[in-house]
Amino acid sequence: MSGIQAMQRRESADPAAERRQAQAAVPQADGQSASASQPATPPPFVPMHPARAGAYMLASLLLALSQGLGMNLITANIPQIQGAIGATTNEATWMVAAYMAPNVSLSLALIKIRTQYGLRNFAELSILGFVVACLLNLFISDLPSAIVVRFMSGIAAAPMSTLGFLYMLEPFPPHLKMRIGLPLALTNISIGAPVARLISPALFDIEGWHGLTVLELALAMLAFCLVYLLPLTPPPRAKVIERLDVASYLLIATGFGATAIVLVLGRLYWWFEAPWLGELLALAVVTVTIAAVIELNRANPLIDVRWLTSPAVLHFTGALLIFRIVLSEQTTGASGFFQVLGLSNDQTTTLYWIILAATIAGGLACTAVMKPGREPLIHMVALALLAVGAFMDSQATNLTRPSQMFLSQAMIAFAGALFLPPAVASGLMSALKKGPNYILSFVILFLTTQSMGGLLGSAVFGSFITLREKFHSNHLVEHLALTDPLVAQRVAQLGNAYGRTITDKTLLSAEGIAALGQQATREANVLAYNDAFLMIALIAVAALAALLLHLAYDTIRNRTAVSPAASQT
Missing domain, CATH: 1.20.1250.20 (MFS general substrate transporter like domains)
Structure with missing residues (x-):
């Protein structure tokens, strides 16, 4: 602890200074700032009508729930799902590993992508991809198809938590974004796990395994509508993606993905009994080390x-x-x-x-x-x-x-x-x-x-x-x-x-x-x-x-x- x-070295206790610091912090905290060589003044804050502010907060809740349920509904119902797809417990857990493998590293790439190509394009394409991934879940019939679709769902769900943060921060003035907006956004993300266990029994009674995916699709469609109706404040764009960024990200994504698979499945196949667990860890160490060497030698x-x-x-x-x-x-x-x-x-x-x-x-x-x-x-x-x-x-x-x-x-x-x-x-x-x-x-x-x-x-x-x-x-x-x-x-x-x-x-x-x-x-x-x-x-x-x-x-x-x-x- x-x-x-x-890390906390406070510079001043002046409230006005804190407000100026928070106002400067928020656009950058969202990953939208231009590079240091291209500074840009953030747009002035315009107070929202309470009803519109409530709509933005509702959008944040739906986005966070969509992402949280997509991740937790499978984890909470492995015993029930394995029977529906004809798999053992260890085999069904591969669905969790397939979801987490791309999800743990994609935020690294998405921050620069939305800075360069614009927040509006990023939000619309992200939620559209998530809806398509939820739709594909309806066609799962066996373990191989489940693993492939869950891998795609992990990719599509990566932007959802970021969008949930941005929509919650949007209606608050700069000096309240960190004090009120941040706790509420993190709370929205935290409620996914208990909500998944609350609604799972009823959904299984209605339509079995596909009942879970139908709800996930319904939430994604609602979030899809709100994202298109409620635009976020567009920050200035900046060309921040370089060629070596792609190489570094691919190496980091490989290392993080391999580590995620090992952490999910290691205790089931046991750490010292499955040789492929050690091979994946070795691959993770090599790829992350190469990425670190590349990053240390870049301007x-x-x-x-x-x-x-x-x-x-x-x-x-x-x-x-x-x-x-x-x-x-x-x-x-x-x-x-x-x-x-x-x-x-x-x-x-x-x-x-x-x-x-x-x-x-x-x-x-x-x-x-x-x-x-x-x-x-x-x-x-x-x-x-x-x-x-x-x-x-x-x-x-x-x-x-x-x-x-x-x-x-x-x-x-x-x-x-x-x-x-x-x-x-x-x-x-x-x-x-x-x-x-x-x-x-x-x-x-x-x-x-x-x-x-x-x-x-x-x-x-x-x-x-x-x-x-x-x-x-x-x-x-x-x-x-x-x-x-x-x-x-x-x-x-x-x-x-x-x-x-x-x-x-x-x-x-x-x-x-x-x-x-x-x-x-x-x-x-x-x-x-x-x-x-x-x-x-x-x-x-x-x-x-x-x-x-x-x-x-x-x-x-x-x-x-x-x-x-x-x-x-």
């Missing part, structure tokens, strides 16, 4: 590698990655825990309504309290809530049901919506102080930590659960012997459940042993999830301690620096 504060690099590898930026990156790993407690942990207990999405509906409400409340609370200088306090509150919520979940048993996690999951959702906007705003302002050419590097940094960080969090969390489940399973099974009277009695009780259909005592005993093994596996999984929840709580506590130490260090250093000057005066 100390990296966020390390106008696509990304500033030296700035990205500076200590302050590395700390900032680490803070965002830790945040994504901690949030995997909710995105991966809670849903996986109830799946192990045999609960489906329709049995956890109330829980996800609460998560959705807490996420919205956290975003609104952030708009009320976020001001320059308050970032450390906001992050301390968020980390404390994350730690307490994860610790409460670590006390779960096989009798735990969603109602026992209402409070803890609400705390985690609230903290997640509260943490990210101040971090993004502070990092963005620090990049602006370095110059407009650093905006692209910062946007790349942020989007990479969110997409790749989310995949990394799920991979770490899932792998940790697998290892701990094997440990607890071995520990439990080694104490189960039929020579133990209690074990023999339990086997007999479980076998008697089949007594009306099976008369052979040997078969009854076998059924009892199998049932006891299933119970042992379930208990091992519950213990493994408890260990994972506790690990997340400890990570949050460690991050909170690091933040407090960093604040204490800064306070002591500032007092030490002021004392000699005061004594001389």
